[in-house]
Amino acid sequence: MTTRDFNDDLVRRMAALLEETGLGEIEYETKDLKIRVARPPVHVSAVAAPVAAPVAAPATVAAASAASAAPAESGEAVPSPMVGTAYLAAEPGAAPFVQAGSKVAKGATLLIVEAMKVMNPITAPRAGTVKSVLVDNGQPVEYGQTLVVLE
Missing domain, CATH: 2.40.50.100 (RNA polymerase II/Efflux pump adaptor protein, barrel-sandwich hybrid domain)
Structure with missing residues (x-):
């Protein structure tokens, strides 16, 4: 394959199709041409946002301690x-x-x-x-x- 045979428009359309469909890779093949466009896998990581601890009134502190001592579900x-x-x-x-x-x-x-x-x-x-x-x-x-x- 020579550089004049290279179809960058086809590659761009295939890349756009990856974005549109959410696929990880796509391949196109003819008798004289084979193009594979892939993107690296997306790794999802969850990050917990810090949450302020609730402030308990003094009368409820003992009740909260007793509740935390109860067995979890x-x-x-x-x-x-x-x-x-x-x-x-x-x-x-x-x-x-x-x-x-x-x-x-x-x-x-x-x-x-x-x-x-x-x-x-x-x-x-x-x-x-x-x-x-x-x-x-x-x-x-x-x-x-x-x-x-x-x-």
């Missing part, structure tokens, strides 16, 4: 593996995949997290009972955020 947390939007059902108006009290098998879909127009099923890591669903339908979720608690 038991069960296995199912975290979000990505940033996205949580959907509790397969489509609008459909019944939710699970709700508190639902019995689930290992691998059963608990909900869906949509990221970059890709629907990602979040599955049960083990068989059990859903203790609580901690997100609402259509709610944005963060990486590592607990979505469901299993008993």
Whole structure:
């Protein structure tokens, strides 16, 4: 291939298509030409913003200490593996995949997290009972955020 055969307009259009679709790479091939355009993978990292600690009145300090000594909610947390939007059902108006009290098998879909127009099923890591669903339908979720608690 010579430089006059090089089609920079095609490369630019392919790069624009990557941006538009969110794909990581795209390839075009003819008998005499092969072009592959790729971008490095995007690594998402969550950074927690500092939150000011609430100031408790002296009368409530003892109550707060007693509450912190109480055992935390038991069960296995199912975290979000990505940033996205949580959907509790397969489509609008459909019944939710699970709700508190639902019995689930290992691998059963608990909900869906949509990221970059890709629907990602979040599955049960083990068989059990859903203790609580901690997100609402259509709610944005963060990486590592607990979505469901299993008993």
